[in-house]
Amino acid sequence: MSTDSNTVVLIIGGGLGGLALAQLISQSSSSVKVLIFERDENEYVRDQGYCIGIDRTGLEVLTKIRVLDHLLSDESGSCSILSSFQILNQYLQKLLALKADDIKLIYREHLRRALLTNLDVQWNKRFVSYKMLDNGVEATFHDGTSVHGTILIGCDGARSLVRAQLIPGFERTDLRIINCAGTVEQSDDMKKIRQLVHDSLVRILGRQGHSMLILPFRQLWIWSLSWPEKEDHEERNTSPTQLVEKVRRHFDNEELVRFIERSTPSSHLAPFRMHSALCLKQNPFPNNPRVTLLGDAAHPMTTQAGKGANTAFADAFDLANLLINPSSSSLSEYEQKMFKRGFAAVKMSLSNTKMIHLTGWSALLRNSILSIIGYTMALISIITTPFRWYRKKHD
Ligand SMILES: Cc1cc2nc3c(=O)[nH]c(=O)nc-3n(C[C@H](O)[C@H](O)[C@H](O)COP(=O)(O)OP(=O)(O)OC[C@H]3O[C@@H](n4cnc5c(N)ncnc54)[C@H](O)[C@@H]3O)c2cc1C
Known part of the structure; x- marks a missing residue:
């Protein structure tokens, strides 16, 4: 692959990975043109969630993105540090505590907004398909328009349409595990939770595969509750009252019940089903010379190792280096490295998910x-x- 002043990189998807890639290319090369296409109507249309845990791998990349300097500084107020992970049983007794290696929690919305700085995203552009041309690649959108580029990068998340066309047999498994989340205002009357959570991420293992996670973020406690599905499509019928009942039945602690009762339904992330790529041992990427993938589009994983975004940032860094300086490596080398890193994270995330939902x-x-x-x-x-x-x- 070679790049010159006519090189046009088409980035499909303006999520965390696609924007990091665009920033890394734009800040280092004025000759490579970057075009970003996002299906959302605008920046504000979708709630981005609360916070994201950035580990050393992710932070190493983010600190190289100049527009994030202020966000990552201590003065920004957008970040906090986690110092440990704790695993507790249903009675809130500690089973295991591990150092968290200073994971940074960053306000998601602030991260996305900062990543958008100086980038001219084309909103309301839902990618439909691509076509290979002799001298490049053409992307087509739902509004009937199309655009020509040198290379196309699928950064369109776990249900990637770019991946569906590039690797038609790629499978994502439905793990039949339901997950939902919400927030509670921190308060002193929740003594046990305050004492346990302080600056820790706490995972509580309840009965019948029910698992709860609580972590502190600014004045909030963020929680998530997950469990193996009993009836088909339980995610569609789980009301806030049923969530409280679940906590009462599967965890032996009244404070936890009061905790969930206090979580306002408006703060809830609606229950969703967990999916994952299979743990592939062989690189599935076909080494197409003009189309490749990054982040969740390449290696969709569960959330339970906190690796998805961190891996997407590492992919973005390697791919940006290749696009800016094509003699440094090849697209197949990028894909091999991205495969190893991405599927190691898929495997780790899947084992965590299985382990915390055992019955x-x-x-x-x-x-x-x-x-x-x-x-x-x-x-x-x-x-x-x-x-x-x-x-x-x-x-
Ligand atoms: C509740 C929760 C908590 C998480 N916590 C963590 C954590 O602590 N640490 C961590 O590392 N990861 C975490 N993750 C995972 C992380 O959010 C993802 O791995 C990460 O966002 C992947 O980035 P991405 O750019 O590949 O995909 P996304 O961020 O999903 O971005 C994809 C983008 O593509 C757009 N798009 C989709 N289809 C099209 C189309 N056809 N045309 C145009 N645009 C399209 C989407 O609108 C979206 O903006 C968490 C995920 C969840 C759900």
Whole structure:
């Protein structure tokens, strides 16, 4: 692949990955032209959700995007730091606690808005299909218009139409797990939750595969509740009252019940079904010279490892480098690297999802194993404390 002053990159999808790619190309090359097409009518039409956890991989990329300098600074007020993950049982007893390696929580809407800075997104452009041409590629939109470019990047998310055309056999599995989320104003009368959550992400493992996550963000606690589906399409019929009932039945703690009761339905993210790509061992990307994918379009995964956006940012970084400097690597090298990273994240996310929704004996066994790991880690920490203290003193 070669690029010159006539190179036009067509980016389909103005989500987190597509915008990061556009920023990285635009800030480093004035010769490569970037055109972004987004199906939403405008920037404000869709609620972007509350916050997103950015790990080291994602942060390494975001800190390279100049328009994000202010957002990522301590003064912006858009970010906070998570210091640990805790896994609890249904009685809110700690099974395991791990350091979170300083995951940054960023206000999603602020991140998207900052990523839009100086970019001229073409809104209300729903991609329909592409056509390969001798000298490029042509994208067609639902309004009947089409555009010509040198290369087309599908950044159109988990249900990507670009992927559907590029890899017709690609499967996304319905995991038959329902997930919903919401927020609660932080308050001092929720003593147990305040004490546990403080600056931690807390995962509570309830009965019959019900699992709840709570994390602090600004003045809010963000929660999500997920469970294995019992009846077909439960996501369509779960009311706020039923959510409260679920928490009462599957978690043995009255404060948790009051917590969910206090969550206003207007803050709820409607229940949705979880899907994932299969854990592929072989690279499915056909190495088309003019069409490739990035982020959820390439490797849709569950949310339960917090890897989706972080992986999309890493893809954007590698792909931008290739488009700006084509002699550095090839499209097939990008796809191989993106495949390895993306499907490792798919696998990790899927194992987390399966692990937290176990039922019956497997769930009891899981809790015992987590507890043993927790005690062993605490013991190792106690035993090694004098050595760590000695090393610190002499460093
Ligand atoms: C509740 C929840 C919590 C999450 N938490 C985290 C987290 O903490 N950390 C993390 O790393 N990830 C998290 N994720 C995952 C993360 O949001 C996604 O992995 C990430 O947004 C993927 O970026 P993307 O650009 O590939 O796709 P998206 O952000 O989904 O963007 C795709 C864009 O393409 C547009 N589009 C779709 N079809 C078309 C079309 N035909 N034509 C034109 N435009 C189109 C869409 O409107 C959208 O704007 C979470 C996801 C959810 C649902």
